[in-house]
Amino acid sequence: MANFIDRRLNSKNKSTVNRQRFLRRYKNQIKKSVSEAINKRGVTDIESGEDIVIPRKDLSEPVFHQGGGGIKDRVHPGNDQFAPGDRIPRPPQQQGQGSGQGEASNSGEGEDDFTFSISKDEYLNLLFEDLELPNLEKNQLDKLIEFKTVRSGYCAEGVPANIDIVKSLQGSIARRIAMTSSKRKEIKELEQQLLALQNDKHDHIQKERELIEAITLLKEKIAKVPFIDTFDLRFRNYAKQAVPTSKAVMFCLMDVSGSMDQATKEMAKRFYILLYLFLSRTYKNIDVVYIRHHTQAKEVNEHEFFYSQETGGTIASSALELMNQIINERYSESQWNIYGAQASDGDNWADDSPRCKTLLEQNILPRTRYFSYIEITQRAHQTLWQHYQQVADANPNFAMQHIKSVADIYPVFRELFKKNTQNAA
Amino acid sequence: MATSIKEKNKKKSTSKESTKDSQHLANHVASETSPLDDSSDWTFELLDLYQQEIARVAKHYRLDTYTNQIEVITAEQMMDAYASVGMPIGYSHWTFGKKFIQTEQNYKRGQMGLAYEIVINSSPCISYLMEENTMTMQALVMAHACYGHNSFFKGNYLFKSWTDASSIIDYLLFAKNYIADCDLKYGISEVEATLDACHALMSHGVDRYKRPQKISLDEELKRQKEREEYLQSQVNSLWRTVPKAEKNDTKQHYKFPAEPQENILYFVEKNAPLLKPWQREIVRIVRKISQYFYPQKQTQVMNEGWACFWHYTILNHLYDEGLVTDKFMIEFLHSHTNVVAQPEYNSPYYSGINPYALGFNMFMDIRRICEEPTDEDKQYFPEIAGSDWLDTVHFAMENFKDESFISQYLSPKLIRDFKLFHIHDDSSNNFVEIGAIHNEQGYKKVRENLANQYNLSNLEVNIQIIDANIEGDRALTLRYTPHNNVALGDSKDEVLKHLHYLWQFDVKIIQEDKDGIDQVIASCPIKEKKEKE
16 A cells, blocks of 8 residues: 655745754854955845855754773774784774764864855845834834725625636535525435336336426426526625835935045945845835036936046035935935935035035935935045034934945944834833 | 646656557567566656555565555755654754755755655655656665565564554644744743753653653643643642751651663653743653654664665566566666675775665575575574575564664674674773684674674663752752763763753762762863862
8 A cells, every 4th residue: 555645846945944943043153254254245246145154063962972982892894904813003093083983974074164055135134134224113104105906805796807706606606506405305315216116016107207297397497596696796805005105215425526536436335235235125116316426416327326437526515416306306205215325535625515414404304214424534534524423413314424444334334224222212 | 837747757658658569569579577667757657556566575575564655755855854854744943954954065065965765654654755766766765665664663673662653743743833832932042942952862861671651642632731730730749848858857868869760851851840831841742752763773774674675675576577677677786786885994985884784684694594504504593594584584673673683693604794803992002902803703702792883772871860959959960871981972061051951950970980989070050179178
């Protein structure tokens, strides 16, 4: 006796839960590995997963086992040279090597670290763990402006386009069974009687005729039960559900004046990519608007933004003005979650900085979820930093950080978005 | 998608059949039985045909089996099965995740192939066939697992008396659900810590001498609730004696437990003072599962040997009947020889004695002794030489475990074939000594030592609970009794931490030194040596 079962189509990832448990348990080690890796990564492969290395000793599960020393008797196959009583000097690595199957196999890999890959999602989860988009919860509820049509069961009335055929036919079958079962039972009984009469030695012509008539009558009745009735029809029901808007736009503002060299831009780019990835975890659709500026601002595409070379002085307010203009034209704040990130080396026309401050405070910050400013420089801060400092003090949705080298980017990013427990409490 | 693949397979096999039919017509030497299709692609129809033939032959050889449930799975599912150490339904725990990641990494790097099959001691007996196997391999696996292992599970005395195949799946399901419930009620971290602690002591959760009760799901569920309350009340009443005892010091010391306890998990489950009821249940689950696997540990050589012996015998029988082709046999023998190969001690592939090789050759040898005994065999095995081979192998399968099987049946011929030799390694010498080799004087000694090598009580650490101080500080004392002066491994401190987690009061291990005085060799929490006085 044997039964064959094809399990190939069963769910594959039976071990997923266990894998998650494993990641959970070794979170600290894995996180360390991730944050070490982030700075070594190329900008372009930020979408891939990551190899994680954990020291093997951290993973071991201890059990009582026999250690070294004492007397050990072993039998091995393939004797080619030994006679009883032969004495062989102990091999130097006696402890691990000669003492039996179990330990020998361990010692082969004992030194290695435990290396495995995590997927992109797992990687991002770890990368952005404990980070949150500021002000998100507070604002989200009053922005219920979009509606989604969702299925909500079935109803008896509706337009023909919404007829659910399977449900309707199920209803039809049920109705037909219900309406004919007693009659079918009768037919069965009558047929048995008829059979009994026919098998009988004597003739019962009259009775047989009556029975046949009764059976045909019942059969006609059954046939009259309609195949489908308006009563059977079921229509798919839909309801409107309000959903918070999940569209976001990210403004990348960058100074491309002569003082910004390629290395500085590279750092800014890493920061933008982190921000983009982070936003993509909360929002499904993200528009990115690139604005670069020297004395004039211009909206450009990604490639131009990062790689075209420009020279000239710096007027930061031009970029803010353009951003403001684009918001007015294309991204109304009732439909979009607006985020801004500005990167600069801190140079600005001294007279322009106060104007930046007013632009931010009056036009931009009231409409954006969050605006972050990073200054990438080795030198002392200039007027722009000082004015922004005042903005930061007065506005909770504005933040600024200073980056000196590539290694600062991830910590600074974490600093900007770390969960604000004070606000929550 | 899947159906289309299947159909393609079907088409292929039917076309092959038809060509074969035409060949048959062309051939005048039509044999009485036409061989089964030997194309390498398998189909479910073909699996069933082979299965029926194998079943018929198995019956001919009186193999008594549980009903087979043969499940076809993919390589990835095979890795899942690996990770859960062969339990078809495992509870969630990180260690299985670790095993899965390890298996996956090794497999991806090509460091290991996957086993062709996994078989589970349950009724019905579940065997996994891997999708990637060829038809020949599937037939080999069916003969090996579904009739070899299966009949071993049903016939061997250890399995008969220690495990209940019909209820294990239900019990594992119960365990999984119970632990999942605990995860929700008490938090993953707590449950994980408890499981970690239990796993560390898992091999000390076995009754080695006392036969355990059979586990059945209905009873488990019914009794579990009562047990929770009852156990707690028992524990409480045991510890209630604490304050009283301090007053009358003169009273005779009440020793608890009265006798040393080898089943540490059982003792913890019943007596740990502060364990919560759900933790006791988890200890119990791990203990039961450990007990379930205990016979498998003790019969590795026999179990694999028996399965190899029967896949070899059954498929050769089919070949003799003309049911399988030469092509089939060559592929089968290629795999078979790989499985039962024994590298020699100086080979780079050597990693101890291959249980498949030893077991298979021993069963083949028993058959040889029965059918064609030499004078030497008659001298060594007077009671089986020349007897009915089928009766003898069945008797051997049913009534032995690895240790006793080897000491009973390892013949001088086999010792010579394997060129077995014995190394005596005393750490007080700076050399190792050859104790015995495959010659007249050495046979018995080699056999004795090889048998001991499979004696679990020599391999596993002998640690027993000797005292729980119920009158004072509730400290738990364990005694390590070394076998042949082998010291306890370094991990003892770590394991003790786990035991401390369960017991929650001081725990320590003592060992008698050369002068017969007990020395503490490990304790948790670790204490400075104050006890010198």
